[in-house]
Amino acid sequence: MSKEEKIILAAIDVFRDKGVEKTKVSDIVKSAGIAQGTFYLYFPSKLSVMPAIAAVMVEKIMLEVKNRFQDSASLEYQIEQIVDAVFYLTKEYRDVFALIYAGIAQTEHLKEWETIYAPFYEWMNNFLKQAQNVGNIRDSLNTERSTKLIIGLIESAAEQIYLYDDFDEENAALQKQELLDFLHHALGLRK
Amino acid sequence: MSKEEKIILAAIDVFRDKGVEKTKVSDIVKSAGIAQGTFYLYFPSKLSVMPAIAAVMVEKIMLEVKNRFQDSASLEYQIEQIVDAVFYLTKEYRDVFALIYAGIAQTEHLKEWETIYAPFYEWMNNFLKQAQNVGNIRDSLNTERSTKLIIGLIESAAEQIYLYDDFDEENAALQKQELLDFLHHALGLRK
Amino acid sequence: MSKEEKIILAAIDVFRDKGVEKTKVSDIVKSAGIAQGTFYLYFPSKLSVMPAIAAVMVEKIMLEVKNRFQDSASLEYQIEQIVDAVFYLTKEYRDVFALIYAGIAQTEHLKEWETIYAPFYEWMNNFLKQAQNVGNIRDSLNTERSTKLIIGLIESAAEQIYLYDDFDEENAALQKQELLDFLHHALGLRK
Amino acid sequence: MSKEEKIILAAIDVFRDKGVEKTKVSDIVKSAGIAQGTFYLYFPSKLSVMPAIAAVMVEKIMLEVKNRFQDSASLEYQIEQIVDAVFYLTKEYRDVFALIYAGIAQTEHLKEWETIYAPFYEWMNNFLKQAQNVGNIRDSLNTERSTKLIIGLIESAAEQIYLYDDFDEENAALQKQELLDFLHHALGLRK
DNA sequence: AATGAATGAGGGTTCATTCAT
């Protein structure tokens, strides 16, 4: 594993454990098993690791979505699989997402966020286009614009459940069902 | 204006300008026109101004929504007004929301985020219930659960437009139209 | 004694003891009996104390010159008194002058040096003018321009003796005599 | 050019540009076009380049003086040539001299300063002796002692002009003339 | 209540030097 990777993974660990604010660079390097100065060969500051962490998380998202997705399944089920993937990741890495969000908001790296998310947007756009081509979602929907709405909707739903609400299995299931229903109508699903 | 108010307003200004982390208490007191020590007569620490700022923002949200909302308008137009209100707030105060979020995330009181939004959630829930009662939105929609989905959806759409995309008036109008359309279908609007 | 004075005097002490390079700000504040941060309320950096030290030294020069100077003495003897004053100070504070010279050369404070020296230049100029007016030094001498030459000459002579040469009382006396002779001819002394 | 020479010349450049304290070894090696580690094959530390730089400067001094000097010229003109040489050197390389001085002052080898000047002192002493032998300067002058006075005088005059005063062509010419006059009288020139 | 000079612990960052290749 390269030193850069070591730093990123160690940063995720320590940020999760202590929070961004309270994390010292010395904590990160200790956890990464490298020298203090080595950190600065790869990142100019503590917060500049954030985009790299974000990129790792988007990789995880794509992996999860692709793993769960079944080409042969019904559109309805496929959407549920996407929702499940995002929900699972939010649940599992909620603190990482929270710190990325906070960390990115604090710095000037905001614009990078879009670039980092690009692969997920592209994948979703293709998915919607195909479904629209075969007539399974309403024609009036502009897939490119809606892609961002849908991803934003699913993620904010997940955040509601796993970040803000006191987590409760039954409530989570109901909230997910409401979301699927909401999406069903919004997309004008026909199948 | 009381010194406490001066501090809160000055803190909002400076936090927006420099970010929470880079803001010094000395910046706040300079902007507020008071002495360094006076700050500590009203707030025990820099971050403890956050809840007061949050309260100011809740007021702004409710004021904006209520100001724009017209009881007599069509449901479709009322929804557009809500979207406009959230868009406006995001555009104007997105950095403030981000810093409250970040401040809250740092102090581990993430759940409080919900409290801040509570009045807006409640108002939106009532709005949906009424519309549902008169049969203007689909019966299958659970207003309470959907409230959070809708607000999350509108906000994430607003962020896409005002933060990540390079802002472009025409594109913004189209994206807003797509969102209204998306909501129209999701709610099963009948009128 | 004000904190600023404490810092200057402590800085002189520590610089003399350890040299500029090896002196830490923490050494200065320890010697001054103040807190680390207090230093930065008065000086922006370690080297920025240099001009203040230089000013103290020029004060010492003026005091020494004025103390030794006798209005009633012969011109020849008066010049010897000035030389004695500069020699004494260079001898006593050779290390301080060395560090000022080095410290000032290293920073951007070079131009300030002239301002700091201004009182000495002015005093010397008046001295020469008066002697010229009563016909004791050659008329062709431009007092203002020569003032700087003379002070430079005396100081460099002193440095030669006390800083560079291995000090030797007899040699010092001879070198001083040569300087007085040199000045005698240069000024065209008539009395 | 050998790597050692490359390092010395690069060090002079960078030291002049940024000052000794602010110069990093990495700056020197970058400018020299060699690897970081290579530096330490030739010099044990950053400051240890100083003597090598000093040696280069001695060469420059002697070269300049000898180049300008004309055996056949009048004594008066020869002195002007010497002044011109020192003025030129001060103007062109004053910062290098300052940094050598500072470097030496820091390492407590202040006495070495004299060694650097030794060839110049010797040359000047011979020059004065010859002039005295043929009766062109006063007999009472001790050439050895005066050598140091004269060089110190010329240098301090040059520093006044090129460093402290805001440089001004006309003023510089007058100041130089005053210096020549001063020297003329001090040496008791007869021709 | 208000002030603002003083505090000093703390952490980010630098950079001379090393060493495996």
Next chain:
DNA sequence: AATGAATGAACCCTCATTCAT
């Protein structure tokens, strides 16, 4: 001899907080 990535001790400076006035 040459490299340059890695090291980690060293130190500056910041800034939240205190407290005498």
